[in-house]
Amino acid sequence: MSSPAENKSLSERLLLGTTRLASKTWPIAKRIFPETLEIDDNRSLWVSQTPDYQPTSPLQENISADLVIIGGGFTGTSTAYHFSRRYPEKRIVLLEAKTLANGASGRNGGMMLNWMPSMYGYSPEMTRRIYQMTWAGIQAIIDIIQRHQLPVSYRLDGTLTAYTDSHRAEVAQEEAEFHQQIGIPMQFLNASALKQKLNLQSAYGAVIDPNSGQINGAQLVRALRPVLQEQGVEIYEQTPVLSIQEGSELTLKTPNAEIKAKAIVLATNGYTGKLGYFQDALFPLHSHVFATAPLNPSQLENLGWHGLAGYADDRDRIAYSSLTREGNIVFGGGSNQAYAYLFKNRTIDSDSPGFAKNAFNKLTQTMETYLPNSANLPIARRWTGVLGITLNRTPIIGVRGEHRNIYYAIGYCGHGVTLANIAGQMLTDMYSNDDQQWRDFPFYQQPYAPIPPEPFRWIGYQMFTRLTGHSPRV
Numbered sequence: 001m002s003s004p005a006e007n008k009s010l011s012e013r014l015l016l017g018t019t020r021l022a023s024k025t026w027p028i029a030k031r032i033f034p035e036t037l038e039i040d041d042n043r044s045l046w047v048s049q050t051p052d053y054q055p056t057s058p059l060q061e062n063i064s065a066d067l068v069i070i071g072g073g074f075t076g077t078s079t080a081y082h083f084s085r086r087y088p089e090k091r092i093v094l095l096e097a098k099t100l101a102n103g104a105s106g107r108n109g110g111m112m113l114n115w116m117p118s119m120y121g122y123s124p125e126m127t128r129r130i131y132q133m134t135w136a137g138i139q140a141i142i143d144i145i146q147r148h149q150l151p152v153s154y155r156l157d158g159t160l161t162a163y164t165d166s167h168r169a170e171v172a173q174e175e176a177e178f179h180q181q182i183g184i185p186m187q188f189l190n191a192s193a194l195k196q197k198l199n200l201q202s203a204y205g206a207v208i209d210p211n212s213g214q215i216n217g218a219q220l221v222r223a224l225r226p227v228l229q230e231q232g233v234e235i236y237e238q239t240p241v242l243s244i245q246e247g248s249e250l251t252l253k254t255p256n257a258e259i260k261a262k263a264i265v266l267a268t269n270g271y272t273g274k275l276g277y278f279q280d281a282l283f284p285l286h287s288h289v290f291a292t293a294p295l296n297p298s299q300l301e302n303l304g305w306h307g308l309a310g311y312a313d314d315r316d317r318i319a320y321s322s323l324t325r326e327g328n329i330v331f332g333g334g335s336n337q338a339y340a341y342l343f344k345n346r347t348i349d350s351d352s353p354g355f356a357k358n359a360f361n362k363l364t365q366t367m368e369t370y371l372p373n374s375a376n377l378p379i380a381r382r383w384t385g386v387l388g389i390t391l392n393r394t395p396i397i398g399v400r401g402e403h404r405n406i407y408y409a410i411g412y413c414g415h416g417v418t419l420a421n422i423a424g425q426m427l428t429d430m431y432s433n434d435d436q437q438w439r440d441f442p443f444y445q446q447p448y449a450p451i452p453p454e455p456f457r458w459i460g461y462q463m464f465t466r467l468t469g470h471s472p473r474v
C-alpha cells in the first residue's frame with residue numbers, strides 16, 4: 001500500500017531513507033551477514049509458519065452483496081464467520097487489499113489477553129463483566145480452532161504483567177486481591193515467586209492471569225479461509241477498496257470492479273483513515289517486533305523462562321514478549337524507537353531489507369535489560385505492523401452513516417488478539433438488533449476522544465513522545 005516516492009511525507013521519506021541506504025549497501029551487507037536477508041524481509045514469524053498459503057484472485061467483475069467486509073484480519077474474518085452462520089442466505093463478500101493476515105493480525109506479539117487496553121475507572125461489576133467477556137472470547141477462539149480442526153499453534157498457560165516500580169507493584173497486589181474478591185482469578189507474585197516463572201530483571205513483582213495465552217494469528221486467519229468459503233463467504237484478496245460512496249446502497253470501487261453493498265464493515269483497524277473514516281480517532285502506529293529461532297529447553301532454562309505464554313511490563317511504552325509452543329520468543333515495544341507515527345496517518349508495509357534497523361537494535365537492548373542471558377540468542381525474523389491507537393485507549397465499535405449501514409470495529413490499541421475476534425460476534429448482534437449483552441460496554445457506540453489535525457498531530461506526537469517517553473493519551 002505504499003504510494004509513489006514523490007507523494008511521501010517528510011517523516012516517511014526519513015524512515016524510507018534508512019531503508020534505501022540499506023538496500024544500496026545490501027550486496028555488501030549480504031556478503032558479510034548472509035543471514036540478514038532472511039530475517040529482514042518484514043515477514044512475521046506467524047506468516048512464515050503458513051508457507052503454502054496463496055492469496056485468492058482479485059475481484060474482476062462488478063457484483064452486489066448484502067454485506068461487504070473490508071479487511072482480512074481478525075475483525076474481518078470473525079465478522080464473516082459469525083455473520084455467515086447467522087445469515088446463510090445472504091451474499092457476504094470479504095475484500096482484502098493484500099493477503100489475509102497482512103495487517104496486525106498476522107504481525108502482532110502473539111499475546112492472547114483478557115481485559116481492554118485501558119481498565120481505569122470502571123465499577124466492580126463492569127470490571128468483572130469485561131474480564132468475563134474477554135475470557136469467553138478466548139474460549140470461543142479455542143472452540144473455533146477445535147470445532148474446525150484448524151492447524152493453529154497456541155498455548156493457554158497464562159501471561160503476566162511485570163511491575164518495574166515498587167509502588168506500582170504494591171498497588172497491583174491490592175488490585176489483584178480485589179479482583180479475586182470479585183471472582184477474577186488474578187494472582188500477585190512477589191519478586192521471588194516471579195523468578196520461579198520468569199527470571200525478569202528489574203521487576204518488583206507481577207500479576208499473573210492464568211486464563212490467557214499466546215497464538216499464531218496468521219495461522220488462525222488463514223486457516224479460517226476454507227471454513228468461511230464453505231459457509232458461503234466470497235473472499236477476494238489482492239483487492240484494495242479505493243473509495244466508498246455512501247447511500248442506502250453503498251458503492252465500493254476496487255482497481256478492477258465496483259461493488260454495490262447494502263451494508264459494509266470497516267475491519268481495517270490502523271488503515272481505516274485511508275478510506276476517509278476515523279482519521280481523527282486513530283493513530284496508526286508502526287510497531288516493531290522480532291522473534292528468536294526455536295529455543296531448546298536448556299536455552300529457556302538459561303533465560304529463566306518456565307511454563308508461561310508471555311509477559312508485558314507496566315511502562316507506558318509497553319515491552320511485551322511471548323513464547324510459542326515451538327520455543328520461539330517474540331519481543332516488541334519498550335521504547336520510543338519501538339513505535340513510529342508517520343505524518344498524516346500514513347502506513348507502510350515495507351518489504352525492504354534493513355527496514356527500521358535502529359528500532360530493532362533498540363529492541364534487542366531492551367530485551368537484554370529484562371533477560372540478560374538473551375544477548376546471543378539466534379534471531380529468526382524481524383517485522384513491523386500497524387497498530388490502531390485511540391487517545392483514550394478504548395476501542396471504537398458501532399454503526400454510522402445516514403443509512404446506518406457502515407459498521408466498524410477498530411482501535412484495539414495493541415490489545416486486539418482477543419477483542420477483534422469478539423468483534424465479529426458484536427457486529428453480527430448489532431446488525432440483528434440483538435445486542436443487549438453489549439450495549440453498556442464502554443467501547444460500544446460511544447463517542448471517541450478526537451486527535452488534533454495535522455500538522456499539530458505529528459508535531460505534538462513527536463514532541464510529547466520525545467520529552468516524556470510516553471505516548472499521548474487522555
Ligand SMILES: Cc1cc2nc3c(=O)[nH]c(=O)nc-3n(C[C@H](O)[C@H](O)[C@H](O)COP(=O)(O)OP(=O)(O)OC[C@H]3O[C@@H](n4cnc5c(N)ncnc54)[C@H](O)[C@@H]3O)c2cc1C
Nearest residue numbers: 071073074075097103104105108109111241385415416417
Ligand atoms: C506489532 C504489533 C504487536 C501486537 N501485539 C499484540 C498482542 O500481543 N496482543 C494483542 O492482543 N494485540 C496485539 N496487537 C494488536 C492486534 O494484533 C490488533 O489489534 C488486531 O490484529 C487488529 O485486527 P484487525 O483485523 O482489526 O486489523 P488488521 O489485522 O490490521 O487487519 C486489517 C486488514 O485490512 C486490510 N486493509 C486495509 N485497507 C484496506 C482497503 N482499503 N481495502 C481492503 N483491505 C484493506 C489490511 O491489509 C489488513 O489485512 C499487536 C499489533 C501489532 C502491530
